Amino acid sequence: MNPARPHTRRARWTLVGLTIATLLAGGCSTEGPTVPDTYTKLMRRPDIDQAQATYTEMLTAIRDRLTAEFGRTWEQRGDLSGAACLNDYPGLNADGESRTLPRWLSPGNLPDNQWARAQTLLGEIATKYGFQPTPTIRVDKPGEHDVVYHKRDGLPDETLLYFGTAKNTDISVSTGCHLTADAHRRGGPAPSPGT
DSSP states (O other): OOTTHHHHHHHHHHHHHHHHHHHHHHHTOOOOOOHHHHHHHHHTSOOHHHHHHHHHHHHHHHHHHHHHHHOOOOEEESOOEEEEOOTTSTTOGGGEEEEEOOEEEESSOOOHHHHHHHHHHHHHHHHTTTBOSSOEEEEEETTEEEEEEEBOTTOOOOOEEEEEESSSEEEEEEOOOEEOHHHHHHTSOOOOTTO
16 A cells, blocks of 8 residues: 555545535625615716716816916817626616716826826816825826826715826726616616516
8 A cells, every 4th residue: 555645535635625615615605786785876876977967077177277277288089988887786787887988188298397286286176076186196207197086985986087198198087887867767677578
């Protein structure tokens, strides 16, 4: 009898036991949000059309302030786009949507000596719309800066405000998930056909 064999069997059975325990633990996890939970959460937010109007207003205020302060001109780039809400919002079907607003571009780099002031001005405006005043820095090097502002604690809705400069300077917003206007008026899922 090979003396290493008992250890091989023991190791194999230990591995099988650990695998079973892992599978059972995974199978006992709590379920995600229910459809009623999803609607309840999203009813606290404006509908997607209201959200789009609010963030369009915010982008206008930001552009106007940066133009007044730094003499920037702006061009709209891209179109409004939308997508269905994903896995974090079960059972919405066509009742939930997120949108990416058109990006606004200002030709040319915002000089490094103006970046901190521009970022502060943008933060002041963004806080009026529920964003944190201080962004997450994604890139910060000479001639290239890129930040993202998140909604304040207590107001999380996955909406992001992007601001950056390199070859050009741009600002954009992507909303979190919001109910459509119809779903918001209903306050819940559409009745099933025949009910």
